[in-house]
Amino acid sequence: MSDTLPRDTTLPAAEGVPAPAAPAPRSRRSEFLYFALRNPKLWIGGLVVLFFAVTAVVGPRLTDYGVQEYVGPPASPPSAEHWFGTTTFGQDVFTQFVHGLGASFIVGLLGGGIAAIVGMTVGFVAGYRGGIVDEVLNVMTNIVLVLPTLAVLIIIAAYLEVRGVVTEAVFIGLTSWPWAARAIRAQTFSLAARDFVDLARLTGVPTRKIILGEIAPNMSSYLFMTFILLFGGAILAAATLDFIGLGPTDGMSLGLMMNNAVLWSALQLGLWWWFVPPGLAIALIVGSLYFMNVGLDEVFNPRLRTT
Amino acid sequence: MRRYFGRKLSIYGLTFFVAVTVNWMIPRFMPGDPIESMVARLTMRPETVEPMREYFERFFGYDVPLWKQYLNFWGALLQGDLGTSVWLFPRPVTSVIMGSLPYTLGLLLPAILLSWWAGNKFGAIAARNRWLDNTFLPVGYLLTATPYMWLALVLAFLLAWQFDLFPLAGAYSVTLRPNWSWTFVWDLLRHWFLPFATLFIVAFGGWAIGMRNMIIYELEADYSRYLESLGAPRRLIRRYSFRNALLPQITGLALQLGAVVAGALVTEIVFSYPGLGWVTLKAVENLDFYLLQGVFLFIVAGVLVANFLIDVVYVLVDPRTRLGMQGRAA
Amino acid sequence: MTLQRWRGFAATLGLVIVLVACSGGAGTGTEPADTEGTTPPAAEDTSTPPDTEAPADEASAEPAPVTEYDRATTLITSGKQWGPPSNWNPIFSDYVTGTLGLLYETLFLYDPLADEYIPWLAESGEWISDDVYEVRLRDGITWTDGEALTSEDVVTTFELIRFPATRFSGVWAENGGSLESVEAVDDLTVQFTFTDPLHQQWGERLYDVAIVPAHLWGDRTEDEVAAGANENPVGSGPYMYESHDETRMVWVKNPNWWATEHLGLEVAPERIVDLVNSTNNVALGQVLAGEIDLNNNFLPGVERLIEGGYGLHTYFSEPPYMLPANTTWLVLNTTRPPMDDPAFRQALAHSIDRDRIVNGVYNQLVEAADPTGLLPIWEEYIDQEVVAELGFTYDPDRARQILADAGYADTDGDGFVETPDGEPIQLTLMVPNGWTDWMEAIRVVSENAQAVGINLVPDFPAAETLFELRNTGDYDMVLNNDRQMGSTPWLYFDYVFQLPIHDVQLSGNFGRYENEEAWQLVQQFDRTPRDDTDALMDLASQIQRIQLEELPVIPLWYNGLWSQMNSTYWTNWPSAEGDNHYLPTTWNNYWNMTAVLMLTELEPASQE
């Protein structure tokens, strides 16, 4: 599922499209901020994500129940007492939901973060160094890119002794970076040829510093958007894994809720409140992330502002 | 041309090699002994445990040195032998895969091709209509972000459970025996529809959005501006943009394959559709590493072949690649 | 490519989709290898339901291939087959349901509810001396290919299972059993010669070894016997192989079944379609919809539906609804402190509120187990006096007392007791991840244990990991229910006390409990003839005394013989109330425990 990412082209050109003949704005940052605040895609998406993030943090405090505790009449529909109803065992679905949300955000941040770091490292090094290093990294990237991520994850997860949210995130991170690496490599390639990088190189600044000091800041918007996409992708990938039953062996997650709902015949018994909230939350979170991404694209890429 | 394909093929070859090697290594260096769990399943008597274990170790080729096991693995693989399933012993893994493959392909191929076609069409339309664009964009992003299994659950709940329009599970009715009658084909299609629709809808959102974004970039491209400057009608410019935007979508098809396959796996699980996804789940549940390996290799090989086919198609439709390879560029 | 061409492409695409969709089904179509060997002698009117008035002469001599099963004469089952049918080898253990029982048959059937052997292929069997058991076969039984079933087949069968890598090989003396030789005395008489016979085990073999035809199996190699799929099987039973595909196994009635003539028995369903289980929940849907007549899955929540007007029928009409089939044990690793201390085990046993598991997790779909763990069918072997004296009950105060008396005290004030040596105790209880009812159950157990001061936490590793840890003794506690019901409580005694301990334990005594005295008693029980009731009772009592004092494993509840029956198409299902007391299941090794007789009792529902 982590491959479900928009293609490279939804990312902006990092070079910052020259505004035709317009003199340099007073400050690029304030311009971005200005547009960011006026971009409904960005703030609507942001609000939705924020809403769920806050729910994940505050939610567990709103409920008195344990995640697995039997607290109510089994299989009861949503009510004032149990907002999202109860499972066939009488566990509170809302409690499971808010805990699951937390797990999703952890997987997203961690998995997306790891993928972003690996992708950036590979992309920067390959794009900047070029030559044989690039060749080797490129082959590596291509290999991981073509391998069907989920199949790889299944194989790994199936053999894993103990699975936690963190391990899951790590493996998702380690398998979902290639497209990011590819995109960043291409951007680095074009930046590396620019004068200011040349200058730095001539004055003997070490590679690591050039990458971190000259190249990365010049494509920071691009990197941020890459991370957002990886974030959403990791959440989806984790949900899929959990659903197959290869998720964390302890704890709760949104995918696991759906898995349990299916295992315990929620569909056949008509307990829709058990499986609707987790999937809907995932779709809303990830969808909003993608939506934010488009908004950011428009903010960073003036050509798209007026269409 | 030869160089281009040579390069592509060698990457695919290398990928396959890595996949096979990793695949071979994992069960041998991970905890859990498939032979042991199989023997545990087969006997209750302690005195038969040892002979059985010896027997099956020999049967599965564990009684030779590691390097030889590896070579044997390749040898068997090249003859299309993926080993024997532990779960469905003694059925060959290939036979299990071939048994479920038609169902998965029957879902995947139409879902991928149709969603690609319809999504691109729709995305292009959305890109030129501001109202449609504004309405569709959020919906489209929501669709691509929808977990396949959730959509499957919701569709099943609404259309099969609530309104009873479609069967809830399976590939065909229990009282029917496969044959070419209309009754059977109709029954087959009814069972096929919901899983297909799940895959189609999610993928459709992705393609439509991809096309919408792509075409906006193309409409801003230099050649579009030039055509505008020459007073060419919008229709012509859109036509060019659509066509050019399709090219990256073809590449996208290759990149998305893995994701759609993953979607098919979980969708099949929801609908108990007896395809590869269902087999994968069972292999996981039954700790059938050989079957799992087989399915994995099969999917990898399938994706690689599909990638290569897409490469070929791409070369056929994009003059840039084609001519670039022939070195005719001045 | 122009737009026009795109449209053309789209049109082609549509066509392709239809083709693909169709081939999707066709590709898996039943191409049941070649079934010639098993086709019934033609011209038998197999497609006409017995009760219809269709004149027999309308049945064509060359019946057209069946495209749709007549629901009124077809029994649809599910619950055993979790994967595509792939093995019809009765000597291998994981065969398609019905391979043993419907197709191949055994010398006897065993009725666990009545504790009776029912002569089947054998007309009779008896010990003609201390070491020789003689079986007399029925005259006139034929294989479905027309060959006669004779003592030669029985001898061949027992010679085949001599291969050490087959599961019954342990019956032979050279493999650790007691069987010395098998000889055909005449066409219908077979003599089994033993040294120091293991009577209880032999009692099992009498009804679980499938007799295979010598003329087809005589030349088979060890590979074919131990690991062959045995496609196109030829048997003697009431059903024959008809077809299979990825989703089902279809058995068709054997019109020449010997029992019709010999015993006046006739199986009612013309066909049995056994569906491959995908998941419990799908099965539940199918049962509710009346698509399945008999289902043997554990269907969580089914108790709520029994009185819901779905036409659901269970063996008992009230809780626990299901017959008990096996015992779920809490297995303790007795090689690790503090589980090596009987007092600790006792305390833990007293802390567990099994009623809460039964009511809360299972909603009364199961019953709490007897303190001995013996199934109700073995009730006569339970020494009630011993149980009254030594049996544990739920009593947290008693549990605390036992702990305190044995020197377990909370010395560091964390709310949990330490060992008498002052070592902190921290234990985990594992069940495989995804086994949800068990996961719920051990949450209860852990909570109970913590309530009396034992720091026990639930853990849910992947199944494979758990098995590995359990088999090698690298764990604290697990749940296990590997042993099914059978003809003798020895099965459970053996499960609890089996010795010696191997590096890898695969077939019982996962707790690695070593008690030579108990094991001697268990072996002695095995060597005691079934009719020596007094000796058996006495041994059972001694074994139970040790078991209840030592508590190497803690019995928790009886898992049910999960069985949901639907009366839409078939009636007169097995039930506690009616006359049909046979086991309503399709599980392996249960057809020969009277489930096959259930088929003879079924009646088609009157079609309104």
Place this chain on the structure above:
Amino acid sequence: MSLRVEDLRVYYQTLEGEVKALDGVSFAIADGEIMGLAGESGCGKSTLAQSIVRLVPPMKLVGGVVELDGEKLPIDDFEAMNRHRMVGVSIVPQYAMSALNPTRKIGKLIKELLGARGISYRAKLPELENRLQLVGLPREVLDMYPIELSGGMKQRVVMVISTLLDPSLLIADEITSALDVSTQRAVAEMLVDFRDREIVKSMMVVTHDVSILYQIADSILIMYAGQPVESGPAEVITHAPRHPYTQLLVGSLPQVGVRYDEQPLSGIAGNPPGLIDPPSGCRFRPRCPFASERCESRPPLVEIGDGHSVACWKVMEEEDARV
């Protein structure tokens, strides 16, 4: 009079405010005339070229009139302009290298372009082949994809396409900047040739490179910060410029063909002013070595010789003094 531009004002709408890229530009191009338009990057010359052909947001027409052959061009009505594009006014864009649809063969592209105007490709083919020959391209390019052509070839193809319908005015926007010196000359000669053969009636050559204008232009218009500062015959502007800016611009051309797009003119200290809130009076004032108090009011463009106009108080003073 082929083209007449009167007080043209085109602003860019940005969030910072309106960028006054063209702020009162007037000039005319006579039939048969090649006018050069020069200035630093950001002076508005490209905006001028663009706005006559394709005025799209964020560009906005604020005021002024553009007349072609005596007819007012609806430059702010995108659709209405289509009637004039390619026939009346045509452009060879700056991005000529990437101006061709990469997935269409050249011939097919032209065919579809003509077809959209209801012109038969077949009928036009002989003329098309002539034109190709004129720019030194073989007929075979029609069967080629853009990728098969070199950069120079692509540019010549674009020149042929843009002029295929014999426009009154051809705007050549920085077409030589990416080329090497010898190619530059060849392209420049072709432009002249186009005019000489009356394929185009008049031409506006936009460039930052004054030296190229000297070779081909009849007259030159120098712009600074959205306004014209000096115009006149090419000979006069290149050899006897009067405006301080022109003098610096011409004088600071050490060699031909160097791009200055990305850096300020080395010879002129300081940067061009921002155009959101440009300095009042003479916009060159902050950088002008001769600036005085008088320059705080805007100098008018005044004709000081035969077709030679300058907008500078100092020049006016000198002229006054001479009289």
